[in-house]
Amino acid sequence: MSLSNWGRWGADDQLGALNFINPEKIIQASRMINKGKVYSLAMPIHTHKTPYDKALRVAPFHVLTRDGGDYAAGAKRVGDVQFADGYVFLNTHGSTHMDALSHVWYDDQIYNGFSDNSIKSKGAKYCGIEKVKGIVTRAVLLDIPLFKGVEYLEAGEVITPEDLDQCAASQGVTINSGDMLFIRTGWLKMLEENSEKFEKYEPGIGEACIKWIAEKEIIGIAADNLAVEVKPEEREGAVIPVHMKALRDLGVYFMELFNFEELAKDKVYECMFVAAPLAITGAVGSPINPLAII
Structure with missing residues (x-):
């Protein structure tokens, strides 16, 4: 099997693995709903707490430019109407988010062979996040710590294809073409215990999973850590190699800083997944509020 999807959906394709989602897949996802319950998988965006x-990004910043204090100080009312207004400044990858296919690359080419010269300070000409209008599909949660009988995986612990297959079997779920994959590592627990360790190290999938990802034809991977893949990397000198091969070569979307704790508590291992990025022209990623519906 080729570990590249370049040209698979045409030379002009900018959607990558989202092409695996067809109308039948969306209908299948809708059949996951039998309780009418919605879970938000997003982490709250707190100024200086997100x-x-x-090492790469500044903290999110949220401020109101009109609030109740303005009226107490004598701000003019329009009739009986008062209002509040505000701004949010945050990195496109600084909270629960999804990466665009223009986010990472090597050899001067992004997904599907587009030149990195097409990415300027004002945005990416190709494979920007606005190309993703929205995602509706089936998702499968693999609770790796539960499978291994631990509270959370350790820093630098590599998740292998065998781990993924055996965890899925233990939960009685299968992973099919067009699915979204959720991987719970339990690493959010470390955020409470040692935030510096949370940011510097993490358990995650290793390079052996790249072939597994290609074979499963999944559309994306979301995890409860900063990078989905293991940190530090397995090979000296390698830099986010799973991103490079899965996102850049296969067009598989990476989504990070998800909160699976409520799903895991309720043992929800398959669901309908709905998410949409902000339609920021040329952005290389976007905050999202991902929803799991059962």
Whole structure:
């Protein structure tokens, strides 16, 4: 099997693995709903408290530019109407988010062979996040710590294809073409215990999973850590190799800083997944509020 999807859906394709989602897949996802319950998988965006990567990004900042204090100080009312207004400044990858296919690359080419010269300070000409209008599909949660009988995986612990297959079997679920994969590592627990360790290290999938990802034809992977893949990397000198091969070569979307704790508590291992990025032209990623519906 080729570990590249370049050209699979045409030379102009900018959607990547989202092409695995067809109308039948969306209908299948809708059949996951039997309780009418909705879970938000997003982490709250708190100024100076959101678990972002401080080595690369500044903290989110939220401020109201009109609030109740303005009226107490004598701000003019329009009739009987008062209002509040505000701004949010945050990195596109600084909270629960999804990566665009223009986010990472090597050899001067992004997904499907588009040149990295097409990515300018004002945005990406190709494979920007606005190309993703929304995602509706079936999702499968693999609760790796539960499968291994631990509270959370350790820093640098590599999740293998065997782990994924055996965990799925133990939960009685199968992973099919067009599915979204949720991987719970339990690493959010470390955020409470040692935030510096949470940011510097993490358990995650290793390079052996790249072939597994290609064979399963999944559309994306979400995890409860900063990078989905293991940190530090398995090979000296390698830099986010799973991103490079899965996102750049296969067009598989990476989504990070998900909160699976409520899903895991309720033992929800398959669900309908709904998410949409902000339609920011040329953005290389976007905050999202992902929903799991059962």
